[in-house]
Amino acid sequence: MAKKSTDPTNGSAPGARQVPMRDFSRSLPMSLLRAREAVMRQFRPSLREHGLTEQQWRILRALASIDAAEVTELARTAFLLGPSLSRILRDLEARNLIERKTAKTDQRRSMVSISREGVKLMASVAPSSEAIYAEITQRFGARKLAELQEMLGELELCLASVDARDEITDDA
Amino acid sequence: MAKKSTDPTNGSAPGARQVPMRDFSRSLPMSLLRAREAVMRQFRPSLREHGLTEQQWRILRALASIDAAEVTELARTAFLLGPSLSRILRDLEARNLIERKTAKTDQRRSMVSISREGVKLMASVAPSSEAIYAEITQRFGARKLAELQEMLGELELCLASVDARDEITDDA
DNA sequence: CGAAAATACTTAACATGTTAAGTGAATACG
């Protein structure tokens, strides 16, 4: 019990503990996580009504914009790891929302494309999805949203360069 | 095959498909996801060396800053759902990194606190964690980082109000 | 050519995210 703070922000507690670290709830990873969760919370109910998870929806969207893609390419576009993508594609194929055929020139690769049914499903989800996005844009402000995305992109970029350096270090 | 774009940014494809949606890779959820992943990619190796996952680390950090907390309170602080937290606490307890005891006044609640071992582990991880954070701050710019976090907080806030409205609607 | 290395996935195993249902303890209230 003691002085159990009821304030969730856990403000600037003066009696610091053994490890004097940055206020936990204000760390960048937490800020990003919470912001993303706040956004996704808006979309999930609509997706759920259509029997889609967030990731499945990402894949369908990606496929709709590129006709056909190899699995690796799709993983990069939908920002999913290979194993996750493998599982999801298996399920989407079972539901006849996508189609696959192995490439003729290279039997290792398989070309994935969205099926007619998949297109139909997308068409049924897209309107509400767009409406939600529009509401978010309006609430937050279109200009501010653009600024935010700009900063997020820069953050990603400046950290990607760190990764590149590490990869070189690994090779050496 | 056809005109399979090699460009991962999937630029401003002129020949739009059936569903004319916002460029997928530039959606807000994707921007947030990629930014967060770029950040976490910096921390994960260090955590892994110490045998901790990102979420376990979040819990230990949260506990270190508040001495003892109820599970529900901890879930809010570490931004984890109840079921996830339940599992993780079970594991952390088995590793003797945390301690639990049921509250005397209310047998339903259990008070969780970090153990001596947990504090030791934190102390061993904190330095490298702080160093990584410092490098990110330096690379991105302290002022810009503060701006970004400010915007993320505003985004979260303006969407939280939407949720509140929905909850009222649900009750009605 | 043919064995070694690289490539494009897929499987496996374990941890977490997400929703629904279950359990035991405290409250509300008739």
Added chain:
DNA sequence: CGTATTCACTTAACATGTTAAGTATTTTCG
């Protein structure tokens, strides 16, 4: 006082995140 409801968690079930290992195909190169 007793029962229905609420509350604080926990379990269950299924989907994904994450790393490592496996499989089949292709390339590389001696």
